[in-house]
Amino acid sequence: MLLLQLLVDGLQLGAIYALMAVGFAVIFGATRVFHYAHGTSYVIVGYLFYYLAERLHLAWWAAAAAASAAGVVFGVLLDRWMYRPIQRDEGSFFTVFVASFGIAVVAENVIVILFGASFVSISTPLTRANDIGGGIVISHLGILSMLIAVGLFTFLNWFLAKTDVGVALRALSENPELVRSFGLNPRKLSQYAFAIGSLLVAPAALVATCVTGLTPTAGHRVVLISIAASIIGGIGSLRGAGLGGLILGLAESLAVWKLSTGWSEAVAFVILFAFILARPSGLFGSKARV
Amino acid sequence: MKRVMLAAAAAALLLAAPAAAQNYHIGAVLPNSGPMTSFGELFRNGADLAAEHINSDKILSKPFSINHEDSQGAPQAAVTAMNKLVRVNQEPVVLTAMSGVSKAIAPIGDREKVVAINGGGVAPDLAKLGPYFFNVIPLVNYEVRALLPYLAKEKKVKRIALVYVEDPLGEAVQREISELAPKNGMELVGSFSLPSQSRQFAPIAAKVREVNPDAVYVAYYGQTMVALIKQMRDAGMDKLLVSYSAFNDPDMMALPAAEGSVYSSQKMDWASTDPVTARFVADFKKKYGKTPSFYNANYYNAVWVTGKAMASLEKKGQPITGETIRNELLAIKTFDAVGGKMEFQPDGTVSMPLQINELTGGGTKVLN
Numbered sequence: 001m002l003l004l005q006l007l008v009d010g011l012q013l014g015a016i017y018a019l020m021a022v023g024f025a026v027i028f029g030a031t032r033v034f035h036y037a038h039g040t041s042y043v044i045v046g047y048l049f050y051y052l053a054e055r056l057h058l059a060w061w062a063a064a065a066a067a068s069a070a071g072v073v074f075g076v077l078l079d080r081w082m083y084r085p086i087q088r089d090e091g092s093f094f095t096v097f098v099a100s101f102g103i104a105v106v107a108e109n110v111i112v113i114l115f116g117a118s119f120v121s122i123s124t125p126l127t128r129a130n131d132i133g134g135g136i137v138i139s140h141l142g143i144l145s146m147l148i149a150v151g152l153f154t155f156l157n158w159f160l161a162k163t164d165v166g167v168a169l170r171a172l173s174e175n176p177e178l179v180r181s182f183g184l185n186p187r188k189l190s191q192y193a194f195a196i197g198s199l200l201v202a203p204a205a206l207v208a209t210c211v212t213g214l215t216p217t218a219g220h221r222v223v224l225i226s227i228a229a230s231i232i233g234g235i236g237s238l239r240g241a242g243l244g245g246l247i248l249g250l251a252e253s254l255a256v257w258k259l260s261t262g263w264s265e266a267v268a269f270v271i272l273f274a275f276i277l278a279r280p281s282g283l284f285g286s287k288a289r290v
Numbered sequence: 291m292k293r294v295m296l297a298a299a300a301a302a303l304l305l306a307a308p309a310a311a312q313n314y315h316i317g318a319v320l321p322n323s324g325p326m327t328s329f330g331e332l333f334r335n336g337a338d339l340a341a342e343h344i345n346s347d348k349i350l351s352k353p354f355s356i357n358h359e360d361s362q363g364a365p366q367a368a369v370t371a372m373n374k375l376v377r378v379n380q381e382p383v384v385l386t387a388m389s390g391v392s393k394a395i396a397p398i399g400d401r402e403k404v405v406a407i408n409g410g411g412v413a414p415d416l417a418k419l420g421p422y423f424f425n426v427i428p429l430v431n432y433e434v435r436a437l438l439p440y441l442a443k444e445k446k447v448k449r450i451a452l453v454y455v456e457d458p459l460g461e462a463v464q465r466e467i468s469e470l471a472p473k474n475g476m477e478l479v480g481s482f483s484l485p486s487q488s489r490q491f492a493p494i495a496a497k498v499r500e501v502n503p504d505a506v507y508v509a510y511y512g513q514t515m516v517a518l519i520k521q522m523r524d525a526g527m528d529k530l531l532v533s534y535s536a537f538n539d540p541d542m543m544a545l546p547a548a549e550g551s552v553y554s555s556q557k558m559d560w561a562s563t564d565p566v567t568a569r570f571v572a573d574f575k576k577k578y579g580k581t582p583s584f585y586n587a588n589y590y591n592a593v594w595v596t597g598k599a600m601a602s603l604e605k606k607g608q609p610i611t612g613e614t615i616r617n618e619l620l621a622i623k624t625f626d627a628v629g630g631k632m633e634f635q636p637d638g639t640v641s642m643p644l645q646i647n648e649l650t651g652g653g654t655k656v657l658n
Binding site for chain 2: 001002005006009010012013112116117118119121123127128129131135137139211212213215217218221252253255256260261262264265266
């Protein structure tokens with residue numbers, strides 16, 4: 001019974017991690033920008049959702065839509081007004097990373113000023129677990145998060161394979177010059193990547209705000225999970241990042257089956273180290289791609 | 291030679307004049323950012339109110355103030371802040387909070403002869419931390435000793451589980467419950483430790499549910515404990531939750547999942563008519579617009595007794611240093627403080643009565 005419960009918990013957690021990681025992977029895969037502020041998009045969406053739904057009592061769907069839109073706008077503006085000028089001046093990969101990290105720190109402090117440093121969460125009966133038989137419990141939101149993850153991955157695979165923008169985004173990661181020669185604008189495509197990547201982290205932020213709660217520092221962990229999942233799955237691989245997130249969530253949960261509960265999060269990173277040592281390219285990463 | 295002597299004397303006078311005019315000040319290394327920020331605000335509010343009272347009562351001949359530095363709730367940052375307060379600001383007294391932070395800064399206080407006063411950390415090893423370390427809060431081992439008999443007698447708890455943080459506080463509670471549960475007719479059916487930075491607690495809830503306890507003792511703190519309680523309840527852990535004074539946190543009180551939880555704390559009667567308590571409660575409500583918590587009171591007391599010791603030294607014409615303040619605190623020993631008489635013990639702790647509380651309706655109800 002315990003093992004089955006831990007498996008169910010791990011799938012729910014893995015779905016949230018996968019959503020976090022895939023957004024990061026889309027941006028990194030297409031633009032090669034180490035978007036540390038991806039975690040900030042998560043925190044902005046979460047806090048805005050909390051503010052609109054819990055404090056202003058807006059309808060949950062309207063609050064979720066507005067918060068997700070804010071996350072997308074943040075990502076796109078950051079690309080346009082910060083990353084692009086740095087890249088235009090031939091700033092290195094590391095310069096862009098430091099700028100992104102700086103934005104994350106500033107945004108964290110702004111959120112503390114606006115909302116305080118306290119833990120916030122949204123009270124909803126949807127987070128309360130229900131017995132589905134045999135003493136196994138799962139919440140409605142837990143089921144929903146898994147369905148959202150599956151739905152979004154399916155949509156994203158279709159989008160990247162079948163639409164012009166999707167194909168162009170994949171090409172951008174391989175050869176930006178080739179994209180230009182076809183009359184496409186890499187800058188524009190970069191903005192699409194940021195919009196999609198930021199939008200993908202929104203469901204994770206919305207669900208996590210209700211299920212686990214949120215603090216202004218939560219973004220750092222989102223980035224950590226995203227990087228770990230991307231490395232496990234293969235840098236730049238969308239499928240890999242999703243699967244990597246799922247593996248991390250399952251590992252965190254299943255670890256406590258036989259090990260001390262204190263090992264839960266450590267086990268996930270033991271898996272990461274194992275991948276770095278044994279298969280540095282990750283599960284699907286023979287070379288970088290979206 | 292005569293000119294040199296005159297110049298030296300003039301320089302000494304010039305240097306001495308501003309020194310004499312300097313205000314009295316002490317330092318504070320409290321968590322003003324990070325996961326313990328909500329506690330930091332409680333600590334700071336109490337301390338600042340006491341400084342206001344010391345100044346308005348004119349118990350000292352010069353204005354009194356507190357220099358606040360941010361510990362971030364982390365030992366490393368706290369040591370940096372403590373070094374600044376001690377070496378640059380030359381503070382004779384520093385307020386501290388939290389067990390790990392207090393243990394990190396205590397050796398600096400001892401070495402530099404600076405008094406450190408803790409009103410927030412409760413790990414048992416904060417007793418006897420050094421001759422310059424004082425506590426104005428009862429330590430958690432006393433709280434566990436008060437709570438377990440109550441749970442056994444009043445709540446009929448026979449099987450207790452423990453979820454604790456992997457640090458000196460959590461480990462102390464684990465030792466205490468392991469020893470005291472059998473003596474109170476209880477069985478400790480499971481002990482589950484977690485690192486302080488954990489964020490996902492559903493697997494812990496599954497483990498706790500498996501051992502089927504009557505009550506779950508949670509020895510954690512800060513925002514992580516709030517998240518832990520919420521996630522455990524959401525994951526179907528519906529047993530009685532019990533804890534120590536860290537449950538007296540505004541975030542925890544506001545959490546619907548914590549409703550009905552039972553916790554121990556030092557005894558505090560806000561309706562008391564003793565002049566120190568009544569004045570503290572009235573002025574706190576006026577300044578901050580809310581009823582104080584005992585954390586507010588602890589830091590008020592820490593600053594208030596410091597002011598009293600400094601005033602006593604002034605009266606005796608003695609210099610005000612960390613060493614003289616320490617000696618004066620031990621010489622006076624018993625102070626009129628918020629909550630009643632506060633008496634320092636030789637091991638740096640205070641003797642205080644305790645009470646058992648229940649979280650209900652967003653506030654606290656005293657059970658015993």
